[in-house]
Amino acid sequence: MAPIYLDYAATTPCDPAVIARMSAFLGEEGAFANPSSAHGPGQVAAQAVARARAQVAALINAEPEGLVWTSGATEANNLALLGALRLARARGRGGQVVTGATEHPSVLAACAQLEREGVKVTRLFPDAGGVIAPEAVAAALRDDTALVSLMHVNNETGAVQDVAAMTALAHAAGALMHVDAVQAAGRLPIDVTDWGVDLLSLSAHKLYGPKGVGVLYRRARPLLRLAPLVHGGGQEQGLRSGTLATHQIVGMGEACALAAARLPEEAARLYALKTRLREGLLALGAVQLNGPEQGAPHILNLAFGCVHGEALAEDIGAQLAVSAGSACSAVSGKPSPVLRAMGVPDALAHASLRFSLGRGSTERDVDAAVEIVSRAVHRLRACSPLWRDFQAGASLRALYAGDRDHGLV
Structure with a gap:
């Protein structure tokens, strides 16, 4: 038995509707073409990618053009932190990052890398219930703070952070706000427009989609620029080069549509x-x-x-x-x-x-x-x-x- x-919270099975949707983009009879190709089959795949982008955006109330496809939340978190700080430092800013001691390992490891590059990282400790007080964020902010990165829902304890309040504090100090929302997606409402966050990470396999695909939302208006981690053909507005995995992307789109409905x-x-x-x-x-x-x-x-x-x-x-x-x-x-x-x-x-x-x-x-x-x-x-x-x-x-x-x- x-x-x-x-x-x-570790992973979820693919929903049958997700599997069916993905299967239509894999075989000889399916829409398997490269979505970057200009010919007809390529444009069919490109339209499917655009539809999936809109489905993910709808789950978090975002502009579709603000979404960047990644291999998962680990890459999305790294692109958010390293991309934002490296660009800021190239422009002579970006002295500090504020994060939580209870963040996902991908955030903590990215922060450790930023420390090696000369960035000051301030790690905030939660109360006994796992919640970080907005007052702690306010006390940690400095004139040279470039980014605050805090998860919405903790992956081990389920503690929920007050993202809206922390975003307001970050913006008042002139800093960007990044949120790892992997464990919140499909379980709690997410509204990047209402919260005002600048960056937000998602993973498909935590909400009944496939492994190997995720999204980084970045503010579209005004456009938030990041330094890319992957260089090549310039896909995803130059932020994430590489041929788009259409079958995984449409799977994530379908998973997000189902999550929103349920x-x-x-x-x-x-x-x-x-x-x-x-x-x-x-x-x-x-x-x-x-x-x-x-x-x-x-x-x-x-x-x-x-x-x-x-x-x-x-x-x-x-x-x-x-x-x-x-x-x-x-x-x-x-x-x-x-x-x-x-x-x-x-x-x-x-x-x-x-x-x-x-x-x-x-x-x-x-x-x-x-x-x-x-x-x-x-x-x-x-x-x-x-x-x-x-x-x-x-x-x-x-x-x-x-x-x-x-x-x-």
Whole structure:
């Protein structure tokens, strides 16, 4: 029997409608031509690319001409940060970037590269719920701040940042605003026009589209210029050279159209499932919520006290597909940098699981997940001295006080 899949924040399956749309652009009988070609078949492909661009733009209320196709959100994030700062520095500006300590690894790595190039990077730490206060952004801004880069929804905890407020602060200081909106797309409304953001990253495979394609939105009016990372034939207004992958692009367009149509109902359904899952697992006792009470509708991160994290993951792994931290950084084997930045002690971070719900998730899946995790936790706690101490009245704060305690409740 296949494991119950509760790792939709890591990736999602392609929607059948997406697969059907992509298939029409692959074979000999399909519209497989190069969309940059001037002949008839090429223009058919070009029209399909334009339609997909409009579909993605509609999901985020953007001008279609502001979208740049990329290989995914990692490339989009790199193009946003490196492209904006390198151009600014070529013009004698761009001394500082402000970002969060809980950002996606692609943002943090791009910021580290900018540091090597001489840019000052200020990393802001969140509160215990994973939220960065707008006041912290305001305090970090300087006269030479070129860019603020903060994600809308955290990929590990589901914490939601106040993008509109932070954008206003950035603009008041003369800085650009970049938002990684990968985990928000299809789960929460995104409105680049209302927010006023200058740059925003999306990934297709996080919203039931194909892997290998994403988008960077850049403000179209007035046009925001960036330094390209890839040079060649000048596609995508010179920002991202290379033959466009029509089949992947139309797949992302179809996925975004479906996400927009289903968003309100699906978000409400996921919130209900998340609440059911949270309440079921918190009933175990000695379980800490890593993140806000509400947050994004699909992500739940919990620390299971008084158990060994690796043993817990091994115990449930054959029955339940969940993540210990983020799939994008899990290979390191180290405690989650996101949870550490929130003040979670290392031992609890190691014993934390991220559950992420999606279109295929049902109440039956959630109830089964509660049962699977509960059985594993009970087995592991049966031989745990920490559990005996907890039952005798010790708090999680006291039990983990010697392990980087930064405000456990």
